Amino acid sequence: MTAASLRARVRAEMTDEIKAAARRHLATDGANLSLRAVARDLGMASSAVYRYFASRDELLTALIIDAYDSLGEAAENAPDTGSAVDRWLAVCHAVREWALANPHEWALVYGSPVPGYQAPTDTVEPAIRVILTLGRIVQDASASGEVEPGEPIGGRLGEDLAMVAERAAPGAPPQLVGRSIAGWIHLCGAVSAELFGQLNNTIEQRRDFFEFQMRGALTWIGLRASS
Amino acid sequence: MTAASLRARVRAEMTDEIKAAARRHLATDGANLSLRAVARDLGMASSAVYRYFASRDELLTALIIDAYDSLGEAAENAPDTGSAVDRWLAVCHAVREWALANPHEWALVYGSPVPGYQAPTDTVEPAIRVILTLGRIVQDASASGEVEPGEPIGGRLGEDLAMVAERAAPGAPPQLVGRSIAGWIHLCGAVSAELFGQLNNTIEQRRDFFEFQMRGALTWIGLRASS
DNA sequence: TGTACATCAGTGAACGCGCGTTCACTGATGTAC
DNA sequence: TGTACATCAGTGAACGCGCGTTCACTGATGTAC
Numbered sequence: 215m216t217a218a219s220l221r222a223r224v225r226a227e228m229t230d231e232i233k234a235a236a237r238r239h240l241a242t243d244g245a246n247l248s249l250r251a252v253a254r255d256l257g258m259a260s261s262a263v264y265r266y267f268a269s270r271d272e273l274l275t276a277l278i279i280d281a282y283d284s285l286g287e288a289a290e291n292a293p294d295t296g297s298a299v300d301r302w303l304a305v306c307h308a309v310r311e312w313a314l315a316n317p318h319e320w321a322l323v324y325g326s327p328v329p330g331y332q333a334p335t336d337t338v339e340p341a342i343r344v345i346l347t348l349g350r351i352v353q354d355a356s357a358s359g360e361v362e363p364g365e366p367i368g369g370r371l372g373e374d375l376a377m378v379a380e381r382a383a384p385g386a387p388p389q390l391v392g393r394s395i396a397g398w399i400h401l402c403g404a405v406s407a408e409l410f411g412q413l414n415n416t417i418e419q420r421r422d423f424f425e426f427q428m429r430g431a432l433t434w435i436g437l438r439a440s441s
Numbered sequence: 442m443t444a445a446s447l448r449a450r451v452r453a454e455m456t457d458e459i460k461a462a463a464r465r466h467l468a469t470d471g472a473n474l475s476l477r478a479v480a481r482d483l484g485m486a487s488s489a490v491y492r493y494f495a496s497r498d499e500l501l502t503a504l505i506i507d508a509y510d511s512l513g514e515a516a517e518n519a520p521d522t523g524s525a526v527d528r529w530l531a532v533c534h535a536v537r538e539w540a541l542a543n544p545h546e547w548a549l550v551y552g553s554p555v556p557g558y559q560a561p562t563d564t565v566e567p568a569i570r571v572i573l574t575l576g577r578i579v580q581d582a583s584a585s586g587e588v589e590p591g592e593p594i595g596g597r598l599g600e601d602l603a604m605v606a607e608r609a610a611p612g613a614p615p616q617l618v619g620r621s622i623a624g625w626i627h628l629c630g631a632v633s634a635e636l637f638g639q640l641n642n643t644i645e646q647r648r649d650f651f652e653f654q655m656r657g658a659l660t661w662i663g664l665r666a667s668s
Numbered sequence: 669t670g671t672a673c674a675t676c677a678g679t680g681a682a683c684g685c686g687c688g689t690t691c692a693c694t695g696a697t698g699t700a701c
Numbered sequence: 702t703g704t705a706c707a708t709c710a711g712t713g714a715a716c717g718c719g720c721g722t723t724c725a726c727t728g729a730t731g732t733a734c
Binding site: 422 | 628635
């Protein structure tokens with residue numbers, strides 16, 4: 215380990231500590247967390263944070279990227295065995311469990327947009343990891359015939375979906391991809407509904423209801439339980 | 442018109458103006474809007490606002506209740522003719538169109554919870570107007586047999602759903618109510634996905650895709666196009 | 669109808685606070701010869 | 702190996718700002734007799 219890389223490592227560790235403290239502040243302050251409060255927690259001058267992040271927004275961006283990456287990793291590491299339905303459901307549960315474990319980071323990326331904050335383009339790649347994971351399942355299922363193709367979709371929507379299919383599940387029929395995107399949206403909606411309190415005092419069997427919903431969505435999407 | 446009720450009317454008008462100004466501020470500041478900024482917009486001293494709202498949180502609560510009521514009214518006023526499927530879709534489109542017209546109010550009630558804000562109980566009644574509207578459609582469809590009842594759901598989730606059914610669609614089978622709640626959650630998720638930017642650079646035919654999703658959800662929910 | 673009083677909307681100053689960001693600086697750590 | 706210099710993390714004061722809320726007050730509007 216050369217001296218230079220040691221300095222780099224210390225720097226990386228400090229960067230991580232700042233992000234960790236900022237992440238803790240998401241719980242109390244949401245997306246308008248305070249740089250000064252973060253610095254205070256770490257016992258350092260607020261100006262010192264500027265050695266690591268050029269501005270509050272840049273720190274926020276780092277948190278957003280980390281959240282997407284962490285969620286994406288959770289989705290990618292979901293058990294990848296069994297039928298397409300099994301695999302899809304495993305991803306759904308992995309996403310939900312990650313969100314329950316990291317509710318404020320979920321809110322940061324899937325909640326209301328932060329007013330005045332414009333996400334830079336380097337958030338895009340981490341942002342699509344979940345949907346690419348689902349796309350792979352759909353593509354595999356389509357290749358092995360574990361799928362109801364369904365009615366083709368014409369018009370401009372058909373073109374939109376064909377372009378998405380090309381990027382996320384090449385070879386799969388666009389209408390199937392469209393139904394899969396709908397499934398992903400339902401997944402996000404179900405997680406947000408649970409996290410943001412829409413089910414309070416109504417449905418207490420959260421996990422069961424979640425699975426019920428995702429299985430229901432799958433019947434329409436048209437993945438089959440076995441090939 | 443007595444003098445007293447005139448004073449009351451002027452007061453109500455001023456209250457409305459404050460809320461209108463605050464609503465405008467939702468666009469730029471989100472849920473952490475500033476009382477002082479609102480007062481400034483109206484050309485009044487910031488302390489004057491306290492004659493109308495005891496605190497910033499109380500003003501926020503008023504905005505939340507108004508948003509729920511406005512959305513609820515839009516849903517209730519959706520065209521109420523044709524089959525259960527027609528009526529359900531009409532409500533979905535009414536909700537989406539309201540949200541597109543009032544994106545910041547949608548974010549206020551269906552976006553990430555405001556940290557530190559606890560909604561008082563008088564937000565509950567306005568909050569459930571949409572789902573009660575959907576419940577009425579399901580109840581009617583169930584009564585007239587325009588419905589696939591589907592497999593009953595046992596266990597605790599079944600009990601949860603039976604209780605919801607009792608409140609929102611008495612007489613309808615709990616499993617149908619469960620699928621309907623899932624449809625409502627998908628509706629909220631689809632609107633949030635569109636509004637919060639999840640479809641950016643992906644799907645441009647927003648209305649078509651929305652309708653595609655809602656129709657798809659309906660095939661699983663099991664409302665029939667005609668009795 | 670006229671007058672004394674009560675109610676109420678609105679003012680402006682103040683309290684005490686926190687914020688993001690900049691800047692000149694100190695001192696430690698690394699680099700080049 | 703030793704020394705002169707450059708890099709870099711971190712400090713602390715300052716700038717200029719905005720915030721929610723309170724309080725004693727003024728004047729207009731309504732009420733009771």
